[in-house]
Each structure stands twice: as structure tokens, then as C-alpha cells.
Amino acid sequence: METIKTDVAIIGAGGAGLRAAIALAEADPKLSVALISKVYPMRSHTCAAEGGAAGVIKPDDSMDYHFNDTVGGGDWLSDQDAVEYFIQEAPKELTQLEHWGCPWSREANGSVAVRPFGGMKKQRTWFAADKSGFHILHTLFQTSLRFPSIQRFDEYYATDLIVDDGRCQGFTAIEMRSGQMKHFQAGAVIIAGGGAGRMFPFTTNGAVKTGDGMALAYRAGVPLKDMEFVQYHPTGLPNTGTLLTEACRGEGGILVNKNGRRFLQDYGMGPETPVGKPQLKTMELGPRDRVSQAFWQEQKKGNMVSTKWGDCMMLDLRHLGEKKIDERLPLVRDVSVSYLGVDPVTDPVPVRPVVHYMMGGIHTDIRAATPLPGLFAAGECACVSINGANRLGSNSLTELLVFGRRAGLSAAEYVRSGASAGNDAALAGKAAAAQARIRALFEKTGGRESLAGLRKEMMTTMEDNAGIYRTEGELLAACAKLADLRRRYADIELNDKTNVYNTDLLQALELGSMLDCAEAVTVSALERRESRGAHQRLDFVERDDKKFLRHSLAYYHPSGPPRIDYRDVVITKSQPGVRDYSGDHK
Amino acid sequence: MSERVYQLEVLRYHPETDSEPHFQRYSVSCEEEWVVLDALNRIKETIDPTLSYRWSCHMAVCGSCGMMINGEPMLACKSFLRDYQGVIRVEPLAHFPIERDLVTVIDDFMDKFKRVKPYLIPKHEKPVSEGEYLQSPAQLKKFKQYTMCINCMLCYAACPEYGLIPKFLGPAAISMAHRYNQDSRDGGRDERQEEIATTEGVWECSFVGACSEVCPEHVDPASALQQVKIKSTVDWYKEHLMPWVKK
Ligand SMILES: Cc1cc2nc3c(=O)[nH]c(=O)nc-3n(C[C@H](O)[C@H](O)[C@H](O)COP(=O)(O)OP(=O)(O)OC[C@H]3O[C@@H](n4cnc5c(N)ncnc54)[C@H](O)[C@@H]3O)c2cc1C
Ligand code: FES
Numbered sequence: 001m002e003t004i005k006t007d008v009a010i011i012g013a014g015g016a017g018l019r020a021a022i023a024l025a026e027a028d029p030k031l032s033v034a035l036i037s038k039v040y041p042m043r044s045h046t047c048a049a050e051g052g053a054a055g056v057i058k059p060d061d062s063m064d065y066h067f068n069d070t071v072g073g074g075d076w077l078s079d080q081d082a083v084e085y086f087i088q089e090a091p092k093e094l095t096q097l098e099h100w101g102c103p104w105s106r107e108a109n110g111s112v113a114v115r116p117f118g119g120m121k122k123q124r125t126w127f128a129a130d131k132s133g134f135h136i137l138h139t140l141f142q143t144s145l146r147f148p149s150i151q152r153f154d155e156y157y158a159t160d161l162i163v164d165d166g167r168c169q170g171f172t173a174i175e176m177r178s179g180q181m182k183h184f185q186a187g188a189v190i191i192a193g194g195g196a197g198r199m200f201p202f203t204t205n206g207a208v209k210t211g212d213g214m215a216l217a218y219r220a221g222v223p224l225k226d227m228e229f230v231q232y233h234p235t236g237l238p239n240t241g242t243l244l245t246e247a248c249r250g251e252g253g254i255l256v257n258k259n260g261r262r263f264l265q266d267y268g269m270g271p272e273t274p275v276g277k278p279q280l281k282t283m284e285l286g287p288r289d290r291v292s293q294a295f296w297q298e299q300k301k302g303n304m305v306s307t308k309w310g311d312c313m314m315l316d317l318r319h320l321g322e323k324k325i326d327e328r329l330p331l332v333r334d335v336s337v338s339y340l341g342v343d344p345v346t347d348p349v350p351v352r353p354v355v356h357y358m359m360g361g362i363h364t365d366i367r368a369a370t371p372l373p374g375l376f377a378a379g380e381c382a383c384v385s386i387n388g389a390n391r392l393g394s395n396s397l398t399e400l401l402v403f404g405r406r407a408g409l410s411a412a413e414y415v416r417s418g419a420s421a422g423n424d425a426a427l428a429g430k431a432a433a434a435q436a437r438i439r440a441l442f443e444k445t446g447g448r449e450s451l452a453g454l455r456k457e458m459m460t461t462m463e464d465n466a467g468i469y470r471t472e473g474e475l476l477a478a479c480a481k482l483a484d485l486r487r488r489y490a491d492i493e494l495n496d497k498t499n500v501y502n503t504d505l506l507q508a509l510e511l512g513s514m515l516d517c518a519e520a521v522t523v524s525a526l527e528r529r530e531s532r533g534a535h536q537r538l539d540f541v542e543r544d545d546k547k548f549l550r551h552s553l554a555y556y557h558p559s560g561p562p563r564i565d566y567r568d569v570v571i572t573k574s575q576p577g578v579r580d581y582s583g584d585h586k
Numbered sequence: 587m588s589e590r591v592y593q594l595e596v597l598r599y600h601p602e603t604d605s606e607p608h609f610q611r612y613s614v615s616c617e618e619e620w621v622v623l624d625a626l627n628r629i630k631e632t633i634d635p636t637l638s639y640r641w642s643c644h645m646a647v648c649g650s651c652g653m654m655i656n657g658e659p660m661l662a663c664k665s666f667l668r669d670y671q672g673v674i675r676v677e678p679l680a681h682f683p684i685e686r687d688l689v690t691v692i693d694d695f696m697d698k699f700k701r702v703k704p705y706l707i708p709k710h711e712k713p714v715s716e717g718e719y720l721q722s723p724a725q726l727k728k729f730k731q732y733t734m735c736i737n738c739m740l741c742y743a744a745c746p747e748y749g750l751i752p753k754f755l756g757p758a759a760i761s762m763a764h765r766y767n768q769d770s771r772d773g774g775r776d777e778r779q780e781e782i783a784t785t786e787g788v789w790e791c792s793f794v795g796a797c798s799e800v801c802p803e804h805v806d807p808a809s810a811l812q813q814v815k816i817k818s819t820v821d822w823y824k825e826h827l828m829p830w831v832k833k
Contacts, residue, residue: 039640040692042737043648098718101706101769103726103733110720134647135733142704142762154696177685206642239619242645335645338664341619452631495635498602501686504635 001172001431003183006034006151008411009170011158012192012213013037014044015133015400016379016407018140020190023408025147031412034184036153036173038208038506041141045194045206046400049133050245050331051117052125053397055090058114061122063087068574070395073119073287074359074388075533076549076576077226077569082366082384084572086395086402093401094126102139103128115328116250116280117394119287119581123280125394130245130331133397156182157506158212160434161189161220161375162427168220168375169422172434176506179499181438183431185422187415188374190407191217191362195380198510199518200355201459204236204243213381215513217362218520222370223553223565225383227517228525229359229534231391232292232468236354238309242335244351246393249284251328252276253317255291256348257303263313267294269581276319282583289390289534290581292353296468305350312350321345353468357396359387359534360524363553368407374414378407385551388569389533442505447493451508454492458485458511458518466522469536475526482519483561489515520554520562527564528552545576589615592667594625596637597677599684607684609675610634616667622676623651623662626688639688646802649736652679652743653688659743659800680743681752695739698755702763702781707774725770732765732810734803741797741807747790754790755782757797757807764810783818791815 008024010017013035021035037044056066066087071078098104098112105113105127117125128135144150155176162170162183170185193213197205218224234255235244249255254275257263262283265272269286273279284291295313298304304311317325317332322345325333329344336342342349361383368376368384379400386399465478489512496504530544531537549569554562591613599607612633616625623641630637640650644663651662654677656670667674682690712719741757742748748756763778782788791811798808 039642039648039650040696040737043640043642043650045642045648047648047736048643048645092714095714095718099706099708099712099714099771101766101771103730104718106721106723106726108723110722110725112718131647131734134736138733143706145700145703146705177691206644206648208642240644331647338666339619339645451635498600498636500601501638501689503630503638 001181001183001435003185003428004034005185007031007187007415008190009034009036009184009186010190010192011036011171011216012044012194012379012381013041013152014192014194014379015046015137015140015397016404017190017192018137018144019401019404020192020378020408020411021150022140022144022147023405024412025149027409027412028416029147029149031149031415033150034153034186035150036156036158036184038155038157038176040154041152042138043208044137045209046137046397047134048204048206048243049136049397050130050243051247051250052115052127052132052394053094053136054117054120054124054392054394055094055126055398056087056124057091057112057126058123061124065121066090066124069120070386070392071388071574072577072579073392074390075543075579076574077388077532077551078386079366079384079570080572080574081570083386085366086386086399089402090398093398093405097136097139097401100139100143102135105129115247116278116285117392118246118249118285118291119281119392121281125250127247130247130329136397157509158216159438159509161216162430162434163220163372164423164426164430167373167419169427171216172431174438176501179502181435183428185427187419188376188411190411191375191377191381192379192404192407193381195358196514196517197355197358199458199514199521200462202236202241202463203355204233204241205355210510210514211517212510212513213377214361215516217370217375217377218516218556220372221556222372222375223363223555224517224520225360225363225551225553226385226524227360227520227554228528228552229389230355230466230521231288231357231359231534232353233288233356234291234295234353235315235351237335237340238307238312238350238352240339241354242339243354243356244315244332244336244349248315248317248329248332250278251324252278252320253284253315255284256314256316257298258305259303263298263303264291264294267297269294271583273583279583282581286581287390287392292468293536295353307350310352312352314348315351316348317344318346318348357391359383359385359389359391367410368403369410374419376407376411378403389535441492441508442494442497444493447491449488449491449493451492451504451511454485454489455511458482458515462518466525469538470525471538472526475522478522479519479526479561482515482522486515486519516556523561524552524554524564549576588618590618591615592625593673594629595673595675596688598687600686618668620667621663622655622665622667622674625667626662626676638686647736649738652738652740653677654680654743659740661738661740661802664802679739681749682739682742692739694752695742695756695758698759699737699762702755702759703774703778704762704766706766706769706772707777708771709773719771721770729765729768732761732768732805735761735805736803738802740800740802744796744800746794746796747792751790753786755787757811760788760814761805761807761810764814779818779821782814783821788814788818
């Protein structure tokens, strides 16, 4: 097996991974950086983000407002020291992107424009029309080409971390073009592998978001934090799950039920505001968890519009007019027309909540370091945690930048602090063991399980039992089912036993990642006997700060369910209070 | 929802076992509102797990799923089954070597893209602490369209010149250079000209305009090439016939 030696290796070349690579290259051009990704960087799912990235820049806004919105939006499960760092760094990072050429939308005077977003008290979301993530990703990718110390390994799939002498010293990865296994031996490793929405059947997440990064760390003994918090975005196209950004509502779109009523006013987000005059932090600009939960309640009451794709609410943008829609929301119009055949200029668009984002992930501290020395993580796969129990829209893109950079700097510091050289023979032995694991899956015959079959069962289990509202009974059923699926996974036989670009093999490995993540979600959810943010229990409807103002930590077990432990939330200045989305009416 | 059976004829090639590509016919039941990518996914899940192709976003933004559909370069996630009649023929993007099935080798594009220095080379350096560069909506408009390129390479598959002369830098790379040249914050044009105002660069283009026709993001690479050519001609005249005029 070929060994590739590098100072720092990064798994993932989305927004977080690219930002980390650039930070490393700028901090010390002599450090060699290997940037590994299972897809070409531009294909990473950061490209799909539409709405924008939050950072305080306008004079009527303040750091305290952004802090309070984030902490309250997260139902006080965010670590406040991390939030403080995040909001302070946010404007610098967004300005840095501007200096790298990001085509942010502008005000008439040439300054960067901002737009309103859900749960935010002030307008602070920087945007590039409705392709913000796309432009961020491409700006970062293109900027990364300037740095000779960054060496890319495109279409390499990381399979196992290599841990020796109590620290992470690299990983193994499959070069997809040849099917060969490579051993990356690194002084430090950063995981930036993105989210895991593909555990669910109906999601805004692209095919790459299978939780590999989380699973890599988890299996190496690093806990996954707050995995029970899965965000539903209220407005996905009902057939494909394609996202219609929250900016639709930021620009003034409204949500109505089958009677034409703006039902959010009946769920603590009223009173009604004038149509086309969105008011911050209330009605349609309430936070995602509350809006998705209101949908569910209305559906139970039979107030939703039934369509051939299931029950929907209607997103009405017509009053914005064609000009504004084309200028601010061109992608929204394009995808609605193409995939659903509905033009938002002339008709309301049916939408329903869709799995969107993982608040939980690899346990990291404010330096983006995991408890395993030499291992760092950033982006959606990590949980710092600034998002707590519910992320506010447009905080994630900023998070990629702030903590991607932080991970790069921390890894540089760690490598330069001179950890002793690795034991080559021991590392090679561990890489060979990883290779043997993959080979066994590859060569297995007589297996009785099919990849597509197990995947489908997993998705159905998650959708039926770990959705917007949860109960003890359903979660117990999901845990049992996932334990069973994990056992049956060992009995998968591949159909494709060739080397070059073997997607059958990669999908099997991805399924393994998703099953591990899914079990961490359901077991953590079962143990959290309260309702907070995106985790709502019909059998424990109240938030319980006495018992659960704590992060959950799921520890991997190779043949059984994870062990769940807890850790206190860091509170610096904001004591848990009531989340109030009633606008100015108190 | 109504399903109907569609016929797809898909190019298969496996370098470990095949000496040359062949076509395989699949009959697959699909929803009428589906795209070709959905049909491929259904084939992979229910009929043939060995079929290989790239995709991720399913919303025409990641640029992975470019292929030839009935001979035209298209994104599979934005080609609707309802728009085709009879057998739908699916092949890898033209003008690129086949890695396997519908997966092509794109090293050449990645190299060329990097060569044109597709990043901001600031006209005036300033630290982040001094805030953003001002840029009016009109200045943004001058290059915004060229930032929309998703690197799907449909324009390379459509370009007759690239098919004949593989050294040609090609539409997407030149448009990206032009994008930065047109950016009010940028001062790197001279450096990029060394790559693009050459015979392998813009002078190779014969203005067929096929690139702009197939571009799913309306980037209009042909207009970028045209503008680069005009500006390069002006440069040449200034340098050779009017050396006293500064560029
Ligand atoms: C449709 C949509 C719209 C969104 N809109 C917004 C928004 O407006 N504002 C906002 O703040 N947030 C938004 N988000 C959330 C945000 O975009 C994501 O959380 C964020 O982009 C994730 O970035 P990332 O760098 O962590 O991961 P990604 O961009 O997903 O990148 C992950 C990388 O890891 C690599 N990788 C994964 N596994 C492996 C492996 N095994 N081996 C090698 N490489 C691997 C992949 O190849 C990829 O390069 C949106 C999300 C979606 C889905
Ligand atoms: S799958 Fe992303 S462009 Fe088609």
C-alpha cells in the first residue's frame, strides 16, 4: 500500500475543509497539506446553500443581538463561549471572502447588502442572490488554487482513521479511479465531512451527505454530541425535497393553510403582520423548529392542503412581483417551475418540512479540537456547539468559515508544537488492518442482504420514528430496528467486484456510516426525556433545564448501542429563558 | 402519481473487463415528472447496481451529472423524461476520456481551469480590518453572469474546437479568467493574458457559439470569449502600432 506523508490531512473539501486548508497555507506555507474529498471540491454540498451567511455589519445591529438570537434560537443548548467567539469572528470572515472575490449582492452605495432571516432580530444575512453557498464554495475553491502547499486528492474516499500512541496520525482512503487503498500518514487530521441528512428519505441534502466524517471519528472513540437534534426546514418541494430558501420568507413570502389562514399566528408566532412587510423574528420569520412543528400540528387538525405528494402548506410569493422574485430569488423560481411545474410569480407553491441539517456531530471544543489528540473537526460534521438545539438559518455557512479557519490554525499549532514522529511499522500495520476490513466486504460471497434494501429500511425507520415529534415507543422501535440493521449489514454482498470507480462499494461504506449515525440519533433522542428546540417529545412536552441543560455524548460500541453520557452547557451571560417570537407584542 | 416504463440505452465501459464501450438497454418504471438522473438511480437501485455515474445535488448546482442525452450535452438532473420520445440514449460527456460507464476523466479541465488563475489578484491590497471593497451593483453586473459557472463541462462537450484541438483552453476556463478581469476589485489581467491571449487560448475559438447554447446556467461563455478577443486585439494594436499609448 502506498503511504502518503503530509503534515496535515483534511477529509472533506466543502466550505469547512477548503477554509481550513487556506488557513493552514497562509499560517505556514512550509506545512504540507493534503486535501482529500470523495467528490471534486466544487461538488461538495455547500454549493446547494441558497440564503446566505450571518455576520454583524450594519450600524443598527450589534454583537449582543446576534449572540442573543443564536443562544435563544438554540433553546439555550449552545455553548456561549463558542457563540461569543463565533459572532466576533463572523464579520471578519465574511469580509475576508469579499476580499477573495465572493460576488456578494450590494447596496446602491457599493457596500455589502444584508437580508432578513428566521429568528434574527436584525438584518444581518450576507447573500449572493439565492446562490450564496455556491459562491462561497467556488470562491474558496478558486482561492485555494493559489497555494502550492495544498495538494488535492480528488475522488478519494476515507475509510478509517489511524490512531496510535493515543493520537490520530492519519487515515486510509480509497483512490476511486483505481480502487487502490492509500495510507495517509499525517501529523494532524481535520475532518470536514459535512452532514448526514441522507439517513432520511426526504431531505434537502445531496447524495454526498452520508455522515462519513462523523462515523470516522465516532468509531475511533470520539463521542458524537447532541445527535438527537435534527433540523427540518419548513419549506421543501414536496416531490423532490429541493429546498426553497428561508429568504423567500425573508423577502416577504407568507405561509398559509388550506383555508388561506396564516396559521403561524396560532402557534405563538403571532399576531399576524401585514402581507409583504415581514417583521423580524415573528410569524414567517420565526425559527425553523417552531415553524416545522406548527406544520405538524396543523396537519393533525386536517388543515393542510392534500396533494399527490402528501400534505402541504402553501408558500405564497405572488405579492413580491416578478421583478423582485427574479432579482432576489431566481433559483427558487427556476426549481419550482422545473421540478414542480409551479411558477411562484403566478401561483402559491406547495411545500412541506424536509430534513435539512444536523445540529449534532463530532464533539469539539472552541479550538475545533476533538478529545483525541491530533484530530480536529469543523463544519456540519462537528458540534462545537453554537447551534444548540436548533440552528438559525444562515449561521451554518458562517460557522464553516469561522471554525474551518480555527481548525486549520489549531492543527498548525499542534503540528508545530512537535509531537514525536510516528512509529511507521505500527501505523502501517493499522493501515493494513483497515485495508483488510474493506477487502472482506469487497470479497464477501453468499451474503443475503442487499444494500438498497437495508438503506430503504433505515430511511423508513428514521422517517417514521425519529421525525419532528417523537415518543418513547417509536424511539424504542427505531433503536431496535437500527441495532438489527447494523447486524444485518455484516451480511451484505456487493454486486460489483471490480476496482475502478466502484460506486456499489462506496455506497455500502456510506450505508455503514449512516447506520452508525442513525443509531446515535435515536439512542440520544430516546434518552433525552424533554422537549427542546428541534427535539420534541409528545411524552415529555416541557423543556427540563434541571436534568437536560446538558449536551448528550454518544460513545460508539462496535456491536451494541452507544453509551450516552452528558456534559454541562457553557453559560457565560444568558440564563435560559422563554423563547419569544411574538414580535413587538409582549 | 403515474408511473410509466421508459427505455434507456446506456453506454457501458469497464476498463478492467471491456476492450471497448457497448450499449446496454434498460426498461425502467418511472414517474412521469422525473428527470433522467432519477431513472438512472432507479436502475442502479433495482436493476443493475454496477452502473456508475456521478451526481450529488439533484438541483443543477453541483455540476456533477453532465452527460450526453440523445447526443446533446445535458445535466441529467435537469433533463425531464417527459421531453423525450422513444429510447433515451445516455452516454458520457463527449471529448473526455471515459473512466468507467458514464464517468469521465476530467484532469484536463481541472488543469486548464487552474492555469488561468481563477482567483482575485487585488488591484489594491488592504487588510480585512479596513472592511469590504465597495462595488456598485453596476460593477457587479459586469461580471456576475460569469460567476455562475458550475464547472459541469457541458460547454467542452459541445465545443467543436475542443474536440479537434485538445490543447484549447476551452470556454469555461476562459470565461472564468474573463470573470476576474472584469471584476472592479481585480488587477490581474496582465498575468491572465499570458495564458488566454495565446493560440491555445482565445484565438483557437471559431465562434460557433455551441458553448452558450448548452450552458445550463446561462453563463454565455461565447460572449466572454468574444470580449476577450476584442480586448486582446486592442492590446495588440496598442503595443505594436501605437507603442506610445499605455495599455
Ligand atoms: C439545500 C441547502 C441549503 C442551505 N442553505 C444554507 C444557508 O442559506 N445558510 C447557511 O448558513 N447554511 C445553509 N445550509 C447548510 C450549509 O450549507 C451546510 O451545513 C454546509 O454547507 C456544510 O458544509 P461542510 O463544509 O461542512 O460540508 P460539505 O460542503 O457537505 O462538504 C463535505 C465534504 O466532505 C467530503 N467527504 C465526506 N465524506 C468523505 C469521505 N468518506 N472521504 C472523503 N471525503 C469525504 C465531501 O466530498 C465534501 O467535500 C444549507 C444546506 C442545504 C442542504
Ligand atoms: S446532480 Fe448536481 S448538477 Fe446534477
